[in-house]
Amino acid sequence: MNKTTLIKKNYQLIKFRKLVIVSILIGFLSAFLGVILKKTTEHYEEIFFNQATINPLFYFVFPVFGLSIIYFLREYLFKKKENKGIKEIFESTNSKSKNLPSYKIPSHFINGLLTVIFGGSTGIEVSTVVASATIGSVAQRKENVFRQYKTELICAGVAAGITALFSSPIAGILFALEVISRKVTRVFLISNLIAVSIAYGLVFLLDEKPLFAVNISTWHLKAIPYFILLAILAGINSVYLTRCVLFFKSQFSKIKVPYYKVVLGSVILSISLYVFPQLYGDGYHGIKEIFLHTNETQLTLSLALTFIGILILKPIVTSVTLASGGDGGVFAPSLFIGAFLGLLVASVINTYFNANVIPINFMIMGMAAVLSASIHAPFTAIFLVCGLTNDYTLFFPILAVSLISKYTAKMIYPFTVYTFSPSLAK
Structure with missing residues (x-):
């Protein structure tokens, strides 16, 4: 083996190790964010919904209160920039120059939480997806060696976030593939498999139960x-x-x-x-x-x-x-x-x-x-x-x-x- 081949092989090995490490970090951070947002939302949504059930006046108070807080946060904390949902991810993956700014993590986390607990008729899934995609985007920008893997690492964050919400690593990878990436590469498989494995491991350790406890016997x-x-x-x-x-x-x-x-x-x-x-x-x-x-x-x-x-x-x-x-x-x-x-x-x-x-x-x-x-x-x-x-x-x-x-x-x-x-x- 000549010196040039050896240097190239060592470089590829170092790059692979870094990819494994960053995928582990993305998987853990995205899953942790997803679990925290899910648990917090479930807890406070139940409290506020029960209060509204007891006193229906709260059906008129909560929505205007929640949407007003989001409005003022957007105006004075998040630079007057609206959250566009998953389209933000497409804008980033389809452009070399556009990236998901780091403030999207707290922005989607807080706004998603406030929207749902105060009665907004939607869910935290897209908020989690964009926030976890931003984790992947930020990680990708930290190392020059990952610049070419922007889509793959964003997808790793998305897949881990979906895994944390629904306890389904297969659904996480498939969503990242079907909706975001739409193509399979070697790096996509490595980064996403590692990220969802870490995410599912966290879900397993926390003993997360299925969202719906049902008994399905058969079909005809x-x-x-x-x-x-x-x-x-x-x-x-x-x-x-x-x-x-x-x-x-x-x-x-x-x-x-x-x-x-x-x-x-x-x-x-x-x-x-x-x-x-x-x-x-x-x-x-x-x-x-x-x-x-x-x-x-x-x-x-x-x-x-x-x-x-x-x-x-x-x-x-x-x-x-x-x-x-x-x-x-x-x-x-x-x-x-x-x-x-x-x-x-x-x-x-x-x-x-x-x-x-x-x-x-x-x-x-x-x-x-x-x-x-x-x-x-x-x-x-x-x-x-x-x-x-x-x-x-x-x-x-x-x-x-x-x-x-x-x-x-x-x-x-x-x-x-x-x-x-x-x-x-x-």
Whole structure:
């Protein structure tokens, strides 16, 4: 072996070691941030939601208070710069000069937390994704040797953050691949596998329980036509969610006085929460409640109208939350819409067509189908929902509905809230 080859080999070994070390750091920091944000949000959301349940006046107080704090933080602490969600990551990965500034970590952490605990009808998932992506971006800028691996290290942060939230390392890697990177490289595999392994190790040590404790026994081939129906409806609902978000953001952007957005958004959000408390925050409390009473649910006209009202209003209040300055995205809303849609479809076909399908199966498949169609990432949706329940019994039905819903949505409207831009729509 000549001297030049030896030097080159040693350089590659040093670079590999540094990549391993930085991937471990990104994985730990991103997972730690994700777990802290998740635990803090769950704790305070439960406290504030219980207070609002006891005294409905708080449905009118919390949203304006939370959105106002976010507004003043953005004005006076975060340099008057708005959080754009996952589009910020795309802007960074598609440009050599643009980077995710380090203040995005506290900005998304604080604003995401405040949005959800004070009733904003979204979730912390996108806040976690952007904050953890920023960890990867900052790490990438610390060493010249990593400058060419910007996308891979940002994806490592994203994958670790998703792993921490949903206890699913496969979903973490697939989301980073399907939504952010869209290509597999050797460095992507090394950095992301290490990051999610560290993240999952932290989740395991903390003994994180599945978000939804459900008992799935089986599924039946005779239900396949109804699965297809659910998938098509999920695709349509996801397009409605996407169009709502884009419409309300466009309309609110025309309001010249920034604080008027907060006031208008708070009024719409407060009235909606008063009518349908299930819309409060990330909505996971609403999903847990219907999971608990699935077998007792008897379809009546009032219950059907309640479900339809929730399905119509949820995309609107999510959109208003985001358009008026709240921090979040469509992850939690998609899961929420899917669960209620699945239960409504199962209840209708059981009541009027004697289908005898299992409602809880339809709720879980609905969650995966709407999420898949909303972000155009079916494989992420499959493993994420299976991770949420820690059960893979419905893997093949979920695979089918996730693919059908995605392509149904793409046929109707080719964009997601992440990929839309006015220039592409023309």
